[in-house]
Amino acid sequence: MSREEIYERLNEVFRDVFDDEAISVNDETTAADVEGWDSHMHISLIDAVEEEFDIRFDMKTVVKMKNVGEMVDVIEQEA
Amino acid sequence: MQALEYPFDSQYIIKKKKSLKRELLSRDVKYVEKKIAVLGGSTTHDIIAVLELFLLNAGIRPSFYESEYAKYWEDVMFDNPELTEFAPDLIYIHTSNRNLYHLPQLSETAEEIDRNLSDEFARFHSLWEKIEQTYHCPVIQNNFEFPGYRLLGNLEASDVHGSVNYINRLNAMFAEYADTHKDFFLQDIQYLSACYGLDRWADAHYWHMYKYALAVDAIPTLSYNLSNIMKSIFGKNKKAFALDLDNTLWGGIIGDDGVENIEIGPETPMGQVFAEFQTYIKKHKDLGVILNVCSKNEQENALAGLNHPDSILKPDDFILIKANWDPKSKNLVETAGQLDLLPESFVFVDDNPAEREIIRSQVPGVMVPEIGSVEDYIRVLDHAGYFEVTALSADDAKRNEMYKQNVKRMELAQSVGDYGEYLRSLEMKGTIEGFIPMYLERIAQLTNKSNQFNLTTHRYTRAEIEEIADSNDYIDLYGKLEDKFGDNGVVSVVIGRKDNEILHMDLWIMSCRVLKRDMEFAMMDALVKKANEAGIKTIRGYYYPTAKNKMVEDFYGRMGFHKTAEDAEQNTTWEFEVTDSYRVQNHYIKVNEK
Numbered sequence: 001m002s003r004e005e006i007y008e009r010l011n012e013v014f015r016d017v018f019d020d021e022a023i024s025v026n027d028e029t030t031a032a033d034v035e036g037w038d039s040h041m042h043i044s045l046i047d048a049v050e051e052e053f054d055i056r057f058d059m060k061t062v063v064k065m066k067n068v069g070e071m072v073d074v075i076e077q078e079a
Numbered sequence: 080m081q082a083l084e085y086p087f088d089s090q091y092i093i094k095k096k097k098s099l100k101r102e103l104l105s106r107d108v109k110y111v112e113k114k115i116a117v118l119g120g121s122t123t124h125d126i127i128a129v130l131e132l133f134l135l136n137a138g139i140r141p142s143f144y145e146s147e148y149a150k151y152w153e154d155v156m157f158d159n160p161e162l163t164e165f166a167p168d169l170i171y172i173h174t175s176n177r178n179l180y181h182l183p184q185l186s187e188t189a190e191e192i193d194r195n196l197s198d199e200f201a202r203f204h205s206l207w208e209k210i211e212q213t214y215h216c217p218v219i220q221n222n223f224e225f226p227g228y229r230l231l232g233n234l235e236a237s238d239v240h241g242s243v244n245y246i247n248r249l250n251a252m253f254a255e256y257a258d259t260h261k262d263f264f265l266q267d268i269q270y271l272s273a274c275y276g277l278d279r280w281a282d283a284h285y286w287h288m289y290k291y292a293l294a295v296d297a298i299p300t301l302s303y304n305l306s307n308i309m310k311s312i313f314g315k316n317k318k319a320f321a322l323d324l325d326n327t328l329w330g331g332i333i334g335d336d337g338v339e340n341i342e343i344g345p346e347t348p349m350g351q352v353f354a355e356f357q358t359y360i361k362k363h364k365d366l367g368v369i370l371n372v373c374s375k376n377e378q379e380n381a382l383a384g385l386n387h388p389d390s391i392l393k394p395d396d397f398i399l400i401k402a403n404w405d406p407k408s409k410n411l412v413e414t415a416g417q418l419d420l421l422p423e424s425f426v427f428v429d430d431n432p433a434e435r436e437i438i439r440s441q442v443p444g445v446m447v448p449e450i451g452s453v454e455d456y457i458r459v460l461d462h463a464g465y466f467e468v469t470a471l472s473a474d475d476a477k478r479n480e481m482y483k484q485n486v487k488r489m490e491l492a493q494s495v496g497d498y499g500e501y502l503r504s505l506e507m508k509g510t511i512e513g514f515i516p517m518y519l520e521r522i523a524q525l526t527n528k529s530n531q532f533n534l535t536t537h538r539y540t541r542a543e544i545e546e547i548a549d550s551n552d553y554i555d556l557y558g559k560l561e562d563k564f565g566d567n568g569v570v571s572v573v574i575g576r577k578d579n580e581i582l583h584m585d586l587w588i589m590s591c592r593v594l595k596r597d598m599e600f601a602m603m604d605a606l607v608k609k610a611n612e613a614g615i616k617t618i619r620g621y622y623y624p625t626a627k628n629k630m631v632e633d634f635y636g637r638m639g640f641h642k643t644a645e646d647a648e649q650n651t652t653w654e655f656e657v658t659d660s661y662r663v664q665n666h667y668i669k670v671n672e673k
Binding site for chain 1: 095097098125128284287291295
């Protein structure tokens, strides 16, 4: 799966989770850039991303991810 | 909303919870408002968020108090102005085996472990007692899931040093407390987590990452189950089944295959699975769930199938059997009408997806589960929890009998031309008096179940009913009605609050099964008499409209009250002057005659 394809699907997940059709994320996006992305919504987001790509982030991966780009790196490897 | 009906897609709910909430709130629904405090021993954020969706879907609009992280004990045991001001209608305590202090150590003696177990229980016991003294509201407390590992292997279950053994004993103590305390309800997480799969339920990832005691994907299962207990406490349970026949209660199509070829009974695997399902359905009669047939069939074929020697369910087990070629939506609405129930009190069970879709689109509010294949029927209906039981009363088991008597009364009414003559022929006897201990449970239950003949829709817990019974500040009456067809039990409850010479009618309810029997007049007569004796000059009645109680919007007018006020929301206030010249209005029921 290309990064473009991953982003296309990832954006849908973000839009579903944050109930906002205008969201578009990129490599540099962090929690601070998305309204409502707090620690609670983060859990729902991770859950939804795992479902979308049929992967499981293990603990040591989740604690290290700093931005959306790093999340996509993991999806690229796993999915 | 279908996404929130069992069986649901948990991941979908977690992902879409924001938009689901938005959609729910955009519906035009008259909600019952409830204040719910959630006191957790672990993170409870999404438990609350998802619970809110299930409650909104059931017509309950909750507001929440959430304890600080893991402060479930401190929040109750110490002065808590915030919680006091919140004044919860219900408190849910969510703890897990992560909150246990004294799980046994191999180095401890049996006596030490026993002592620790009592201490552990005492900590929860003090919490519950404090809630009862301070907040006077129902409590839901979950029991404990099994531990994630077993140091002693299978010996954990039997040896006193085993955590499995310890949790089993503690859960038994919780169960005993629940069994002996009204308004205390146990949520059986031990069972829920077993159904879900303990390894997935107690996935340690979620504890170490987010301090959730269960996996995020398991939250909808927990919250849905919790919402069922709450729906039951707040009187939102379903009341009746409407059941299809062919390939639902037996295998095959009786009209095509003939009664001798339908699959029911011990001869074949398919016959067995249908018989097991029929047995499951039949047991609901003892809970007071009303059974009806809604089938596209000739009536005689339907009866032939139910009279099959191996059929567990017999024609007599059903109140109404509608087998014809009309649309099922029409039959279901008619069945509801004849039983004085609302269509939304029904669970419609049909193997045919097209019929299910028709009911869903034509009769909104009816529960129409995706029941799967026949071997899934029991599990789906059972886990859906439409009839979650929070209080069993002796009346429940008799309810089917009562509905059957009502059908006989209907037949009599049709055969007798004059309505007054019909009422006389029923030979009705009533008992109307102040609340007595024997009926407190039934009275509380009735205040939570009555929706249509209910002027204020004020719900009472058993504890509140007991307080009213003991207090001199109220005039309280229950009414019981029997006739030649049988005993209807307690069918009406009236609560008036004394305020010098005014009596405020906090509650006036009647069971719809005794509509048009003059019971309301008998209650009015008794109320006026009691009010007069208590020196009351004015009885003030209130009508608060809901989606369901339109039938009583002019009730006080019919009782001889005059309207004194009406606000923008059509809430009306009525007054009745109490005088010695009051003329009794009931002429058909003999009240309090032995």
